[in-house]
Amino acid sequence: MATRDAPREVVRAACAEFGADVVIDWCVAFLSGEISGEEAYGAALPKLVAITGAENPGGWKAPVDPVNYYWIRVWAARVFLYVWRDDLVDVLLKAARDPAWRVQEHVAKITAQRELGQLVDALLPLLEHELPRVRAAAVRAVGAAGEYEHADAIRPLADDPDQTVRAAVERALTKLEDRLDRPVR
Numbered sequence: 001m002a003t004r005d006a007p008r009e010v011v012r013a014a015c016a017e018f019g020a021d022v023v024i025d026w027c028v029a030f031l032s033g034e035i036s037g038e039e040a041y042g043a044a045l046p047k048l049v050a051i052t053g054a055e056n057p058g059g060w061k062a063p064v065d066p067v068n069y070y071w072i073r074v075w076a077a078r079v080f081l082y083v084w085r086d087d088l089v090d091v092l093l094k095a096a097r098d099p100a101w102r103v104q105e106h107v108a109k110i111t112a113q114r115e116l117g118q119l120v121d122a123l124l125p126l127l128e129h130e131l132p133r134v135r136a137a138a139v140r141a142v143g144a145a146g147e148y149e150h151a152d153a154i155r156p157l158a159d160d161p162d163q164t165v166r167a168a169v170e171r172a173l174t175k176l177e178d179r180l181d182r183p184v185r
Helices: 007-018 020-032 045-052 070-079 086-095 101-114 117-128 132-145 148-159 163-180
Strands: none
Touching: 007 020, 007 045, 007 070, 020 045, 020 070, 020 086, 045 070, 070 086, 070 101, 086 101, 086 117, 101 117, 101 132, 117 132, 117 148, 132 148, 132 163, 148 163
16 A cells, blocks of 8 residues: 655645645635536646645545535645645635534634634634534634633533543633633633
């Protein structure tokens, strides 16, 4: 079985070959739907191959079932964990409401990693998501980028049925206190 490069390495290689701004523009087009799923597996396939590092992204038979098109948006969002431009906040605000939970989870991860306070309010609905991993990602984003008033939104999740979410709340509250230099409990 062939080994695949880690996403970080794939993105670095794409940026080295095409330039970071070009790669970011492709990902914005994928994430926003400007490049449709049909186009992504058609004329825009070389762009999708560049950001995924796979000759057949997803490994599906052609034609790709449209039910899998959301993966294009997931892969595009993932790129922003490794390359950034300040004008991406607006596209991520829209992506926070994407119907695919994996896209929403990536927006939360990016928010936490890049401490994007502008996105926190858009992620608050994810605190009630049915999947614990999405709730936990949203909690981590609040801890990394939220303000004092956001502590009230995550505090109830300290009693979440999922241990991962409860642990994320504890760490997020501590992180908020450290970052804001004031108690939030």
